[in-house]
Amino acid sequence: MLKTLRQRLWPRRLASQMVALVLLVLVLAFAISLGLLAGAHKESIGNLNQGQISRQYLSIVRLMESSDPSYYPTILRAARSATTQVSLDRSSALPAQPPTPRDAHLIERLVEHLGPEYAGRIRASHALRIKLPERELRRLREHRGERMTEHQRRALLERRLSEHPDKRPKLEFFSLSVQLADGQWLNLDSQLPEPPPLVPRQTLIFLLISAAALMVALVWMVRRLTRPLQALTRSADQLGRGQPVAPLAERGPEDLRSPIRAFNQMNERLQRYVSDRTRMLAALSHDLRTPITSMRLRVEMMPPGPDQQALLATLEEMQQMSEATLAFLREGSDQEASRELDLDAMLESLCDDLQQLGKPVHYHSAEPLVLLARPSGLKRALRNLVENAVQYGEQAEVRYQRHDDAVWVEIQDQGPGLSESDQERVFEPFLRLEGSRNRHTGGVGLGLSIARNLVRAHGGDIELHNTHPGLKVRVILPLGS
Incomplete structure (x- = not known):
């Protein structure tokens, strides 16, 4: 089933396949690149934001240590922002627990900047939390006043929100707690800014424009390559049908010019061979008739x-x-020229002519169908087959039907049929299964050979099928473009 679905969705033309393949590779490469870079991008931006907040926090710590306690409220108010909360409490807002490797690395850097005396007095934490609404925080500050620290207010609000989860996104928060020289803890809780998109809108627009330009150039190049191939295909089909073909222009890269040049040479040799044989037949016809008449x-x-x-x-x-x-x-x-032919009208006319001669021929008309053919040659081939069916099968029923890109003309008789071994032999020149060379019992055995040659000159073929009773002759003709 997957194979059938792939065959339906996958384009058939070379140009469409190449465009689809390049587009698929571009999308996959872009998706893989985004997947590989997304984590590194987020971590890099997070480290930059964390470093900036850490430097601000160091400045606050140094300012608090060097200032009179009466200035602490002013410093804390100036340090607060919409995403950063700073408070001075008797206890640390962070529990005393072993830090993660990321937090331990940050603590080491802070100790290096503040001094070794702060070793063991710094705590750090990173966590994903629900974004807390400021209105609820203000309400808690008004109702609880100074009886609850900022960290306690946030913890209470987080518990309330966790009891009633909603679709609020979780954001990364960065918390620091440093014990000052007077024994109080300076607690910082900051929301890390969300990292900007890995692919900004301008970059995405640039990539789309680049991909579109690449597709346009690819389509132009592929069409430049496939146009000579399409012309070569049409000419080869015409040549196979026996139609005259003009030499093709040698265009495109050398890889395409070589087969076109070879085709032109082959076409020239075939035309010369046919012309020589036609002249030879004209001379042979004259040379044979003269001694026989004499x-x-x-x-x-x-x-x-x-x-x-x-x-x-x-x-x-x-x-x-x-x-x-x-x-x-x-x-x-x-060298009869091909032209559009109404198959239904031609078969009806052929069967009517044979009926007027007293032959038991019945034609089953169908919807009109037009195909490209050489009218005289095709009519002679079908007439030979119908007359053969009448002669050896008592009567003939003629009908046609369309099958995909071909049309089947079927001639059914009521004769004894043919053995499997004879179904191919009957097309050999001068072979007559009847055994006689009497003109009144079937001629010299060239009717079926001529019919198959004419049908194959149209790009088709003839099949024989025993139907018990009778034999069905199926003429397969391509509809062409």
Whole structure:
């Protein structure tokens, strides 16, 4: 099922496949890069923010240690902000517990700046907490006053919010607690700023514009490569149908010019071969008719008798075989132009002609269908098949139906059918399963050979199927573009 879905979604044309593949690779590379850089980006921005807050906190600690206690409230009010709360309490807002490696590294840096006497007097913590609404904090400050520290107010509000969880996002908070020289603890609780997006809008717009420009250049390049291939495909199809093909222009890279050049050379050789054979057939036709006519005149001047009749019959057989052979070869050299043909009208006309000759032929009309073909050649091929069905199968029923990109013309008879071994042999030239070369019982055995040559010249083929009773002849013709 996955394979079927992939075949349906994956484009069929080379240009579309290359564009889709490059676009997919770009998206995957961008997604993998974002995944690899997102963590490092967040950590780097967090460290920068933490360093800035730590430096501000060091300044507050030094200022508090060097100032008179009467200035403490003023210093604390000046240090507070919308995202940072600073308080001076009798106890630390952070519990005494082993710090994490990240917190231990921060404590070491603070001790280095403040001095060794602060060793054991600094506590740090990082935590993800729900963003607390300022209105609730103000209400707690008004109702509880100085009886509750800022840290206690926040802890109480967090417990209340955890009892009734909502969709508020969790943010990273950074807390520090330093015991001053007078024994009081300076507690800081700060919300770390959210890191900016890894890919800003301007960068994203730039990437989209770059990807669009790359796609445009890729589409132009791929079309430049595929246009000669499409022309080569059309010309090869026309050549396979026996239509005249003009030389193709050698365009594009050398990798494309080489096959186009080879095709032009092949087309020139084929055209020259067909032209030479046509001239040879014209000369052969004249050279064969002249001696046979001369011999017939000499035999007719002989005294009447059995010998004269036998010679005349032999000459008649030679005449039939030579004419049939020339007709067979001439069909392969036919340069009739292809044009649009109404298959329904042609089959109806063909069957009507045979019915007027008294042959049991029945045609089942269908919806009109137009295909590109050589009318005379295709009509002769179908006529040979229908007449063969009438002669060996008592009657013929003709119908056609469309199958994907082809049309099936089916001719059904009521004869004994053919064995599997004979279904291919009947198309061999001069082979007649009936065994006679009497013109009135089937000619010289070239009808099916001519029919298949004509059908294959249209890019199609002929299949035989036993239906018990009868034989079904299926002519498969491509509809073309």
